[in-house]
Amino acid sequence: MLPTEPIRPLHDVWLRPRRVFRELASQPIGGLDYLLGAAQGIVGWLALSRAQNAGATSSVAEIFGKALLIGSVAGVASLFLMSAIYARLGSRAGKKLARAPVIHVLAYGGVPMVASLVVWVFTALLTGEATFEQTPRPDVEDFVVLLLHVQFFAYVLLTIWSVVIQVMGLSEIQGLVTRKAFGLWVLGQAIGYLALLFLMILIATLFPSAVTS
DSSP states (O other), X not given: OOTXXXXXXXXXXXTOHHHHHHHHTTSOOOHHHHHHHHHHHHHHHHHHHHHTTGGGTSXXXXXXXXXXXXXXXXXXXXXXXXXXXXXXXXXHTTOOOOHHHHHHHHHHTXXXXXXXXXXXXXXXXXXXXXXXXXXXXXXXXXXXXXXXXXXXXXXXXXXXXXXXXXXXHHHHHHTOOHHHHHHHHHXXXXXXXXXXXXXXXXXXXXXXXXXXX
16 A cells, blocks of 8 residues: 555555554544444444343344443443543543544544444344353254354454554553563553443443343
């Protein structure tokens, strides 16, 4: 790719994340950032539903409905929460950052994870509630069990890919070596996890049926 060739962020971020984030650094936060953040929240809610064995008590429609209503809101909220955390950590490290470049890294860096949503939907259409059960029931066909394993592997692989892209993005916008950027990412995630515990308590208070169904 020639340096003067226009970037296609959703396409190029998979293999050329540094150039994408370098180009996006000067651009304001846009609707696509919010959309990607919401989609990551939906995927996160679907993964949480499987971890909670939601398929044993809820239908696929109910699980996806809650993912759209709650997961998307939590995804956008998480986008702003984590961007504030990383911007603050960056300033503590001696580099003051605007909010927009960090949000671009978190939003576009999650593109592989967002892509796994297609796999979630496809698997749910074929296997139904079994998609959101931790352990397949004894009467589930071998093909379904294999498909569930493939889906989970694809989700984990794409999530790891998203982490790699986000680390490279933080490295690019903060001028850090990859090792230090990874440490910054881990620290931010740890702080964010503690903050999200509070968010989960808030969600449980506002939407009690979401965690009791």
